[in-house]
Amino acid sequence: MSVSFTQDGVKLTDEVINALYPIKMQNLSSTHWTPVEIAKKAIKFLTEGVRDVVLDLGSGSGKFCLVAALSSSADIVGVEQRENLVLLSRKISKNLGLQNLNFLHDDLIDVDFKDYDSFYFFNAFEEFINPKDKLDTQQGLDELAHQKYIQLLREKFDQTPAETRIVTYCGACEEIPESYRLVKSENKGKLKYWEKRTYKKLF
Numbered sequence: 001m002s003v004s005f006t007q008d009g010v011k012l013t014d015e016v017i018n019a020l021y022p023i024k025m026q027n028l029s030s031t032h033w034t035p036v037e038i039a040k041k042a043i044k045f046l047t048e049g050v051r052d053v054v055l056d057l058g059s060g061s062g063k064f065c066l067v068a069a070l071s072s073s074a075d076i077v078g079v080e081q082r083e084n085l086v087l088l089s090r091k092i093s094k095n096l097g098l099q100n101l102n103f104l105h106d107d108l109i110d111v112d113f114k115d116y117d118s119f120y121f122f123n124a125f126e127e128f129i130n131p132k133d134k135l136d137t138q139q140g141l142d143e144l145a146h147q148k149y150i151q152l153l154r155e156k157f158d159q160t161p162a163e164t165r166i167v168t169y170c171g172a173c174e175e176i177p178e179s180y181r182l183v184k185s186e187n188k189g190k191l192k193y194w195e196k197r198t199y200k201k202l203f
Contacts, residue, residue, distance in 0.1 A: 013036055017066060034067070045167055053077070055120070059089065065101055078102075120169075122169045157180065176194055
């Protein structure tokens with residue numbers, strides 16, 4: 001499918017982006033993939049100033065990354081454990097001719113966060129504990145794994161330099177360490193903007 005996008009992003013709607021995917025993926029969009037308007041808000045915050053390398057943690061179908069790459073000049077990277085989703089994301093990205101987008105087939109915990117300026121996280125660990133949030137049968141319910149991943153991600157975020165930014169969408173934000181401050185929230189508190197403090201919190 002050939003789709004042209006205007007530079008100002010007027011055509012970046014959920015309907016247009018979702019149409020790039022197979023029907024099965026389209027049916028999952030409303031639950032599992034980031035809405036276009038959320039992605040636009042997130043990437044604006046994540047790329048302010050000199051921040052130009054963004055990592056999507058648990059990129060799924062790659063929808064956030066596609067919108068981010070089409071909406072900014074930043075280098076966008078998505079990391080995802082499911083190889084079929086990585087291959088699909090790469091195919092769509094290639095078809096659109098996006099030069100500022102890459103997808104990694106890896107566990108996000110194994111990725112070196114020092115290579116990135118900012119991060120996007122859409123509640124990727126929820127499927128460990130919520131049977132209604134299952135994407136497929138590859139991952140079973142596992143409370144211990146849920147807590148393990150949250151703790152590991154907190155540690156990795158805590159090791160990032162001052163002024164690193166994170167945007168979270170949905171979830172309890174347990175993965176955000178106290179070294180970050182909440183800058184603002186939108187969409188009834190579902191969308192939160194975080195920045196690493198320039199000093200350690202004393203209390």
